Amino acid sequence: MSKKINWGILGPGKIAKKFALGLEHVENANLYAAASRSLEKARDFAEEMGADKAYGNYTEMLNDPEVDAIYIATPHVFHHEHTLLCLKHKKAVLCEKPFAMNKDQVKEMIDFAQKQDTFLMEAMWTHFLPHFKYTTEIIKSGKYGKVLSMEADFGFDAPFNAESRIYNKSLGGGSLLDIGIYPIFAALSFLGKPKKIEATAKMTKTDVDARCHATFIYPENVKAELYSSVDKTTQVSATVKLEKAEIYIKPRFHQPSSVVFTTENESFTREFGVESNGYNFEAEHVGQMLLEGRKESTEMTFAKSLELIEMLDSVREKIGLEY
Incomplete structure (x- = not known):
């Protein structure tokens, strides 16, 4: 991998724009591609945010060998599915919080990342501020x-x-x-x-x-x-x-x-x-992890994400919220 990380964004919505703006403050990052189920939406995002490429299909972006890391910005219920898809294509993943809908899904994502020997981290940007x-x-x-x-x-x-x-x-x-x-x-x-x-x-x-x-x-x-x-x-x-x-x-x-x-x-x-919107700090950290060849964050660890989802699951159980 080169010293500059080529980022692909999966799900170009509101939070993805914030992340893209944050990338502008990261020296070793390049907003390379955006993918949506709508090619028009991906093109609009790429044009507005300065991405090099736009894809109307997630898999097409994941098959692009120039993509180093994926930022998943789809709704919560798709985080598990989209993370597994990216990891299947051996792409490093930064997945928006919450990591997934419950601990079982998070555990499966972590296990698969380790099996694929591929980087995975929950995008809890607050931790890095x-x-x-x-x-x-x-x-x-x-x-x-x-x-x-x-x-x-x-x-x-x-x-x-x-x-x-x-x-x-x-x-x-x-x-x-x-x-x-x-x-x-x-x-x-x-x-x-x-x-x-x-x-x-x-x-x-x-x-x-x-x-x-x-x-x-x-x-x-x-x-x-x-x-x-x-x-x-x-x-x-x-x-x-x-x-x-x-x-x-x-x-x-x-x-x-x-x-x-x-x-x-x-x-x-x-x-x-801090002069940026703050999303640069987590992106900077991920870039550093990838350049060091790491498969897990030294800060937003798998253990921390598991503890977090355990607490969310516990609160959900207390209030009777089931998905």
């Missing part, structure tokens, strides 16, 4: 004592439409998998796996969750209160209280942001000077 890494490192260092509590939320108000991706059960609709994954991932990153999970939800006419409230309970009764909503706008912030400090990640905590750090003696805001 400077402010998020900074916060994680401070908490893990223990410098300011143990975590006492945590809160995180993500909500927006989307008009009800039974056919939309947000509310359509057949497309993996609902708040939990789409945006609830961010507060849950923050809890996993800052506190690890809980010993107990409690959850409640407000369901829609299409039997998906319009709102979800999960409580993660840790030893010594430390709790993380996690909220998501697709029918109510929330602040989209995160607060972690430690024994000797409080960390507040400003809205929107899951994308490039700043951190307010408060102790008994001082309070300051840490800025991180």
